[in-house]
Amino acid sequence: MPVTVNPAPALPRAPVGSGVRGLWVDAFGPGLKTRVQVTQMVEDAARMGVNTLFVQAIRRADCLCLKASVPRATDPDLEKGLDPLGLAVRLAHARGMRVIAWISVTGMANTAAPNTNPAHISRTHGPDSGAASWMARRADGSWQEGNDGWLDLGIPEAAEYAIQGVVSLVKNYGIDGVQLDRIRYPDGDVWGYDPKVLARYRAETGRTGTPGINDTVWQDWKRQQVTNVVRRIALEIKALRPDAWITAATITYGAPPAPGDLAAFRRTRTYGDVLQDWPAWMQSGLIDLNVLMNYKRDAVGEQGQWFDGWNAFARGVPARIDGLSAGVAAGTAMYLNGAPVTAAQAQRSVGAGLGWVGYSYRTPTLEVYGAKQTTAQGLNSLQKLLTAPGAALASPSPWKEKPPTTRGLMGRITGTPVPGFRVVEALQGGQVVAYSLTDGGGYYGFAALPPGKTEVRVSGQRWVDTVPERGVVRLPDLTVRDLKPVTTAPLPVMPAILTPARP
Known part of the structure; x- marks a missing residue:
């Protein structure tokens, strides 16, 4: 009769960085x-x-x-x-x-x-x-x-x-x-x-x-x-x-x-x-x-x-x-x-x-x-x-783990005298999954989005690209021509929250 071998249970993954x-x-x-x-x-x-x-x-x-x-x-x-x-x-x-x-x-x-x-x-x-x-x-x-x-x-x-x-x-x-x-x-x-x-x-x-x-x-x-x-x-x-x-x-x-x-x-x-x-x-x-x-x-x-x-x-x-x-x-x-x-x-x-x-x-x-x-x-x-037996560094081993972030998306807005503090939304599947704010040079970006087709919206402009499994996509500059100063109060930095960005 064939012998059935049950696979060994998967070991829990060690927390990131625990080997440092x-x-x-x-x-x-x-x-x-x-x-x-x-x-x-x-x-x-x-x-x-x-x-x-x-x-x-x-x-x-x-x-x-x-x-x-x-x-x-x-x-x-x-x-x-x-x-x-x-x-x-x-x-x-x-x-x-x-x-x-x-x-x-x-x-x-x-x-x-x-x-x-x-x-x-x-x-x-x-x-x-x-x-x-x-x-x-x-x-x-x-x-x-x-x-x-x-x-x-x-x-x-x-x-x-x-x-x-x-x-x-x-x-x-x-x-x-x-x-x-x-x-x-x-x-x-x-x-x-x-x-x-x-x-x-x-x-x-x-x-x-x-x-x-x-x-x-x-x-x-x-x-x-x-x-x-x-x-x-x-x-x-x-x-x-x-x-x-x-x-x-x-x-x-x-x-x-x-x-x-x-x-x-x-x-x-x-x-x-x-x-x-x-x-x-x-x-x-x-x-x-x-x-x-x-x-x-x-x-x-x-x-x-x-x-x-x-x-x-x-x-x-x-x-x-x-x-x-x-x-x-x-x-x-x-x-x-x-x-x-x-x-x-x-x-x-x-x-x-x-x-x-x-x-x-x-x-x-x-x-x-x-x-x-x-x-x-x-x-x-x-x-x-x-290094005593049972101590924290008793069994030295190299730390070979790879980092959790290996991909991202970044871009810049231009054409406006007030480049900073613009709300940038990232959408996947038609839903806003994250937002961030532009900096004083107009730069924005995301580092923890799931890979796949992603739409970026900022101040009426939009661009669609694909977040890869590995690497950072640089979007072309998006030109914003409104001349009104931003009057929105600072938003809390929570780009990882799966809720629509506030205006």
């Missing part, structure tokens, strides 16, 4: 400054069981590399002729590790360590550049946050400069993806008052006067500028390399919302203070992996519960309209904790189905940060705990 075992390598101390440092860093990471290096490339509109659209960093400790990013990619790939280029998107200047290149934007578009300044400013015109100056993403030229800096790394290096850091406004929600930004805000919204810091229309408009840049970077990179990972280092201030409670998220400082709406980025396919900057100390008050709560909230963000979900990795502050706490946080993160990334290689323990241990001592103590 990462290490942030910052550019503000040893690790990337010389060939010897880069070589040692890669060896140390491999010994710890790390499979992904988040290597700081663009720091403050300058690069620890030789082939970017932004100038090279003018750090006196940086070895002459060295390309730290290129060397890190070569050495890490040889060890089976991925390299994600870590970019401070809005970093622009630091008064304590200024870039000395005359072509650097802190000199051509800095605080003394008058109408050509690209700096985020308070209502009184001041621009410093500590020693730092930030780009204002509400200035289209500044946003474009930042976007092209990120894209240039993907064009010129064999990196496995990018990480967007400082993709937000500075703390305090008192920023955005450059005259050019205010003029654009009034033109796009039809509002008059100078908005107060608590004006919700003003807050929504600025938050949209941040999302616009994330969207444009994601689509430009996916057009070049669909399998490149788009990740973001995101804010988790204070107590977490309950899992699935997006309304509660909109009451957090992340949403209302630094104007970062990362759940919307996850739902609209703009990021493949959300690396939470979940910098909590287990021994301080409720911070241990907050750490677990933010992880749970991020894991509970609803899926996209194409049925896929962005991944989540817990980024832990190794410099704020002793090695036992870091190992425990890593274990809880991995146990919850998340990836794990530690900050940072240079300061791997609280004792190193407080100058009570050398970096080598801190790395050694941490490595023993992270």
Whole structure:
């Protein structure tokens, strides 16, 4: 008689990004400054069981590399002729590790360590550049946050400069993806008052006067500028390399919302203070992996519960309209904790189905940060705990997973003096499945649409094309000739919701 063999039950698919075992390598101390440092860093990471290096490339509109659209960093400790990013990619790939280029998107200047290149934007578009300044400013015109100056993403030229800096790394290096850091406004929600930004805000919204810091229309408009840049970077990179990972280092201030409670998220400082709406980025396919900057100390008050709560909230963000979900990795502050706490946080993160990334290689323990241990001592103590039997990094394996977003659609409207803030609808099967808003350059796009025939409508214009299984479709420019300013208040960024866009 024939023997019937029942097929083995399908194993559940591991959550996206759950295989990440990462290490942030910052550019503000040893690790990337010389060939010897880069070589040692890669060896140390491999010994710890790390499979992904988040290597700081663009720091403050300058690069620890030789082939970017932004100038090279003018750090006196940086070895002459060295390309730290290129060397890190070569050495890490040889060890089976991925390299994600870590970019401070809005970093622009630091008064304590200024870039000395005359072509650097802190000199051509800095605080003394008058109408050509690209700096985020308070209502009184001041621009410093500590020693730092930030780009204002509400200035289209500044946003474009930042976007092209990120894209240039993907064009010129064999990196496995990018990480967007400082993709937000500075703390305090008192920023955005450059005259050019205010003029654009009034033109796009039809509002008059100078908005107060608590004006919700003003807050929504600025938050949209941040999302616009994330969207444009994601689509430009996916057009070049669909399998490149788009990740973001995101804010988790204070107590977490309950899992699935997006309304509660909109009451957090992340949403209302630094104007970062990362759940919307996850739902609209703009990021493949959300690396939470979940910098909590287990021994301080409720911070241990907050750490677990933010992880749970991020894991509970609803899926996209194409049925896929962005991944989540817990980024832990190794410099704020002793090695036992870091190992425990890593274990809880991995146990919850998340990836794990530690900050940072240079300061791997609280004792190193407080100058009570050398970096080598801190790395050694941490490595023993992270790679012990049953620990989070005990069984190192390469992270070979592909990102959930490999396709998209993008375009631009022209012919109008007010290109930004136009509602763009995407229709499939005659139904509106998503919408987005144009940015200050007229760009729009979608990253999580199901493949197939898609109609795009904006300001009375329409175009039909096919979203492919893989790759990004660039639509021809759509000419809009109405001369009326847009008077619609900002829409919440929910392009993944299967409901008609509002007018």
